[in-house]
Structures are given as structure tokens and as C-alpha cells.
Amino acid sequence: MDDLPPPVIVDILNRLTDSTDLARCRRTCKTLNALSYDVDSVNLFCSFNRYMKSRSPATKSSITPFKTILTNLIAKLTNLESVSIGVEKPLRSIPYDDLEDESDDLYLTDVSFVSAWLPRVSDKLKELSFSDFWIQSCWRRSDVLALISRHCQRLTVLEVRNAWLSVDGLNPMPSLTSLTLEFIRLDDEDLAKVNDCFPCLQIFNLIGVGGLKEPKILLQHLKSCQWTVSNAPLSLTVCAPNLVELKLKCVKPRSLVLQTPLLSDFHLSLEKASVFDIKEPLKLKKFHLMTANLYSLICKFPFGRTVRSLTLDSLSRVKLAEASNLSLDALFEVFPNMSCLKLGPTAYSEIEISFCVQGLEGREGMKELKEFTAHLVVSDTEVSLSFISSVLAKCSNLLYVALLIHHELDALIASNLIARCMAVCPRVRWKWGMWKEGSKDAWLSDGV
Template identity: 55%
Template sequence: MDDLPPPLLLEILTRLNSSVDLARCRLASKALSAISAEVRSINLLCSFDRYTKSRLPSTQPLVTPFKEIVTNLVVSKSSHVDSVSIGVEKPLGGLPFDDVEDESDDLYLCDVGFLGEWLPSVCARLRSIEISDFWIQSCWRRSEVLSLISSCCHSLHKLELKNAWLSADGLNAMPMLTSLTLEFIRLDDEDLSKVNSCFPSLQILNLIGVGGIKEPKIHLLHLRECQWAASNAPLSLTILAPNLIKLKLECVKPRSLVIDAPVLSDFHLSIEKASNLVVKDFRDLKTLYVESPCLYTLFGQFRYGRSIKSLTVDSSKWAQSAEMADFNLERLLDAFPNAQSLTLGPGSWLETSTCFHSGGSGVSIVGTKEITAHLSVKDVESTLSLILFVLERCAKLTEMALLIPREVESTAANNLRSRCMAHSARVRWRWGFWKEGMEDAWVTDGI
């Protein structure tokens, strides 16, 4: 190890996920110990094991407080650090409130007193800060960490804060900040308004489970990517972003939803009720993912559906609604006639099957080259009939990827596979399995 060139050693240490591993490497080699001072990132997570030992009377005196470790490490490396990431392991996020002392603050990481001990020593060089707090200790303490960070970290480009109650009081403008993530954060309306005004250069914004706001509005002129998973409360959501290219939006029953993003090209929308959706012209939209029981209503909102090349539709997250009766492949592809790639989720395939077997009208699929479908195999013969029906009307189809429910017996699955492949040799077939809540699994040989 000591014979490796210093640049390679530095690259190895930089790729370590935890500063604890870095400390171990320093003990293993003189060369690693010498080069470790040049590592510019600090990554520390409080493990579930450390947390448990800190609570037991027999082991508590032997455990160094997590905040103390963070402070000592950052201060000791202050001349090089430009990235700090601290937090708690995911298992701690699932602890019930009854198992934790209400007054504890040893893992309250958005505590401005704790941050004030080390942040001033590294703030001039910092480009990235990530803090994942311990919700049980942070949810009832309103933190002014945004004010502290904005007052001293003038070169910050990336900020991620998770599991905390934040205040925007005293928030200063941060014109250098280009990426902001707030996940499981409690905010007020006026706080989100300050985010719009104080972070004018944001290009990436992620709002995941941000609660407390009633009339959320995003108005950012330079925003290019946005992920917004709104709370279940009925909200009036507004997005005004003239340079937005990629948007992933998840909401349930918004009172109203206004999206003004004229150059949007990649849109992922998951919504239960879409009656109050207002969409400005999406002339550049190329990729569209829609998950909703109101698919037919949503189709009418996309007046420039001819620009879409990749289309994914599903309705499985919610119970089937009366509106789904209006859904079929003919209406889908009439709204998006130039979609070359089409993916049907379990719910939309089920509705397609219902329409087909109830005597729905013929389907003309002119431009589609690839189809991916999450099948619902109640009967092999019926499923095969629909697959063959689609194949006959897809003159340009070159790839058919079919996922079979995991509960289907292997004999039936192999029967369907062999008969499909025997019918059409011109199509490249792919096969796999799907199950709700699990990732799709693709196979290369027999199923």
C-alpha cells in the first residue's frame, strides 16, 4: 500500500463512504495516514449500535457523544474540508417516540449551538452540507439552522436538510447555492416564500414530505430539475419555472395545481385527483410518466402530446375509479400518437384487458417500437389473445418486454412465454416478474 502513488491513495480515501473507515485506514498504513489530511469530505453517521450503547447504563460511559466526535473531526481537518455530511442511520428513523427520552438532544443535529462550535472554522471553504437529523429529538424544536448557514457559508453550492422543523427567520440570500434538498421537513408558508427569494440561483430543488405549508409556490427562474412529493393535505400548488427541464411531482388531491414550465422535457406525475389541474403548453415534452386513476382526464391536459416519445402510464396506486372505464389503448395513443416507447403498469394493463375483452374498438399503434407491460395473468388464453392483438397492430414494434406477476405458477408462465415467442420471431422478447412494492426482476433464460 505504501508503494502506491499519492494521487491514487487520495482517490481511494476520497471514495470511502464513512470517515470512520478513513480513521481505520490511517491506522493501517503510514502512507494512508499522511495522505488522509488531504481528504476534503467528512461523512459521519450515528449507527444504531452506537445509539443503543449510549442509552445503556453499562456502556454509556464508554461511548463518546456523537456531537463531540463530529466537532473534533471537523475542527482538526478545517484547513481542507469542503464537504460535510452528518446524520443518523435509517433504523433510528423508525424508532417509536415512547422509546426515547423527550428531553434528549444528543442527536439533535440541527441544533445551532452544536453547529456553531465547528461551522465557523470551515465555512469559508464549504461547498456542500448534508444533515440528516433524528426526528424524535428535532420535530418539536424549531431550528434556525438556515439563518446560521446562510450567514457564514457564502460559497455553498449544495445543501441537504432532513427530518427537522426549520425556521427561515433571519435567512440571508445565498446566490451561490444551486442545489437544495429538504426532506421530511416542517415549514410555514412564509418560510417557503423566503426560500424562493433567498436562493435565486437554484438549479436543483427537492422537496420530499415537506409539511406545514398551505399554499406552496415555487417561483425560481433558473430551476432545471425539481422533485416535489407533497403531503397528503389538500394544497394549492403552483410551479413557475421558465427553465425547468425535469419535474417529478407526487400529490394526492390538490385543491388546485398550476404548472408553468414551457421547456419541460421530462415529467413524472403521480396524482389521485386532477380536476383542478392547469398545465401550460409543454411543446418540448419528450418523456411522460403518469400514475393516476384519472388517466383519461389527464390526457386532455397535454395538448402537445405529439412531442412525447417515451410514455409510461399506470393507476395501480389507487383503487379503480369510474373514470378508468374511459381508458383504453386507442384513446391513449390517440392523445400521444408519436410515442415510440410505451410502458403499461399493472393497473393500466388490467384496464386495457377489460376494454379488449368487452369488445373495445380496434387499436392502431403506428409509431410504437417498444412496449413494456406489467401483465395481469388471470387466464393464459385471455392474456395471450390480448398480446397477439397488440402485436398484429404494431407494424414497427421491435421489442416486447413482459413482466408476469410473481404469484403465477411457473408452468403457466412458461406456457405463455413459449407461445408468444413462437408467434412472432421479428420481435425481441424480454421476460421478467413484478410484485407490488418490489423492483422488477428481469430474466434471460426460462421462467
């Protein structure tokens, strides 16, 4: 180790995923002890095992408090650019009702704790992340945002998870370009203060934030946004003239207002909305929609002509009486310039049922389709083969077809379907796989 150049050793120490190893390195030799103070990042997370030992009468006296470890670890560190602290996922997933814990040793957004070390390292700090212990933090309102805004003028990335945040005393932070708030308690007026104090945000992730009724995101420089709404607000508004990518997941808002003219990649998941006010995003190329009633929602959107890649699925199981309106013909009426179409299992079922009822007329836009991916729900192989054959015939310029078969389908039936499909149209590139509810798609093979 002594033969390595000091910059190489520091680089190795910076790559440690668990900074408790950094404390161990300090005890190893004088060289590591001296160079450990030159690291520019700290990553420290409390494990479930450590938490349980700190609660056990047999072991708790031998466990150093987690906050003490962090405070001691970063003492005298003067080059820190990144600090990430929190509890590991097994602790974050413990339901509140399953564990009563009134202590504060893992309340990591506690201002008295953060103020003991943050001012000393704030001058060069660029990235800061907290993953709090919800059971200890959810009933304690934290002013940590105000503390951060007073001391971290160079901060560009901020992440806070599992906390109840206050915006009282929050100062503007024009250097901040990326903000993640996940499982946070906020009110509408708090979100308005976030809009005002972080005006240069380019990335904003608002995931599972409760307490909002009519939330609005109003950010001039925003380019990417992921917004998962945990409750059922009255209305949702996104006004971001430079937004390119939006992933929005909500339930039943009364209204959805989007003023995002440069939006090109839009993922939307919702049950329904009574009113849509969408200024047409002329740049939209990719649209991913998941909803309880695909056909009714698709017909409300005005921007179909620009979409080149469309992904569809439903939040509910298909019902025969409701399925006849959603067809490939209807899709190409709304999205006439699609070159890529991906269907989830419920969307595929609806479209196949529609095919059984009214066939497939064909639209001029179908000749633009180059890629087709579908999660098959095979109840009758002859019907599935007939539908796939019709798609291949109407979409005459298809180059790539990827079909996933449900894992419970008999292997002989699946093999027969694969062979017959490939015989129908050997000119396309075929790809086959299996799908299962709640699991990642498993691709099996490619064929020509």
C-alpha cells in the same frame, strides 16, 4: 504505507465512507496523522448500535458523545470541501411514538453545535449535508439555515433531512445550485423565502415537507425538481421557465398550476385535482403518470402530441364498471406520436378489460410504436393472448416487447403463454420477466 506519495495517501483517506476511520488512522503512525488534516471531506453517521449503547446504563459511560467526535474530528481541518453528518437509516425510521427522547446529543441542526465548527471550515466548503434525528429535532425549531447563509458563501450543494427549519435571518446564497429538503417542517412564507434567497437553484428536491397550504416554487434557473407533498395542500404552483425534469407526487390538490415551457420529462403521481392550469410544455417527451383514475386525468392534459414515451399505472385496483373508457385507442387519441409505451399492472388490466368489451379498432399513430412493456395480470390466458396478438397486429412496426408475468401464475401456464406469444410474432425482440407487489421487477430472459 510510507512508500506511497502523500497525495495518494490523502486520496485514500478522502475515500473513507466512515470518517471515524480517519480518527483511527491518526493513531496509527505519524505520516497518517499528519496527512489526515489534508482531507477535503468528512462523512460521519451515528449507527443504531451506537445510539443504543449510549442509552444503556452498562455502556453509556464509555461512549463518547457523537457531537464531540465530530467537533474533534474536524478541528484544524483547513481544506474541507464536503461535510456530511447524520444518523443512519435505522435511527431515522424509528416512529416518534415508540421512543421518548428529550436529550439533544443527536440534534445535529442545533445552532449552538454547528456554530462550534462550521465557521472554521466554511471558507472552502462546497457541499454540506445534515440527516437529523427526528425524535430530537421535530420539536426544536432550528436557525441553522441562517447560520449557513452567513458563513458558507461558496456552498453549491445543501441537504437537510428530518428537521424543523426556520428561515428567520436567512441571507441570499447565489452560489447554491442544489438544495434538498426532506421530511422538513416549513410554512408557505418559509418556502417563499427559500425562493428569494436561493435564486440560482438548478436542482431542488422538496420531499415530504409538511405545513404547506398553497406552496409555490418560483425559480428562474431551475432545471430538475423532485417534489413529494406529504399533506393535502389547496394548490400547487411550479413556475420555472428552464425546468426540464419534474417528479411531482401529491394527493388531492384543489388546483395544479405548471408554467414550465421547457419540461421534457414529467413524472406525476396524484389521486385527482379539481382544476388544472398547465401551460403547454412544447418539449415534453417522457410522461409517467400514476393516478386513481387514469382516463379522466389523461383527458385533462393538453400536451399529448409531443409525448414519445408514456408510462401509466393506477393508485387503485381496477373496477370493471370504471374500466371500459381506458383503451389503447383512447391512449393514441391523446398521445398519437408514442414510440414507447409502458403499462403497470392496473393500467394493463383496465386496457385488457376494455379490449374485451369493445375490441381494438386501431389508430394511425399505432404504427409509430416501437417498444411495448406491460405487467400482465393473467386471469384468462386466451384473453391475454388475444389482446397481445391484437397489439402486435395493429402496431405493425413494433421492434421490442417486454412482458412481465405475476409471480403467482402457475409455471406451466406462464411457459405456455410465453411460447404462444413468441410464435405469434417472431420478428420482434422478446423479453420476459416476473413482477411482485412491492418488489423490483425480475427479468428472466431475452428471446428473439
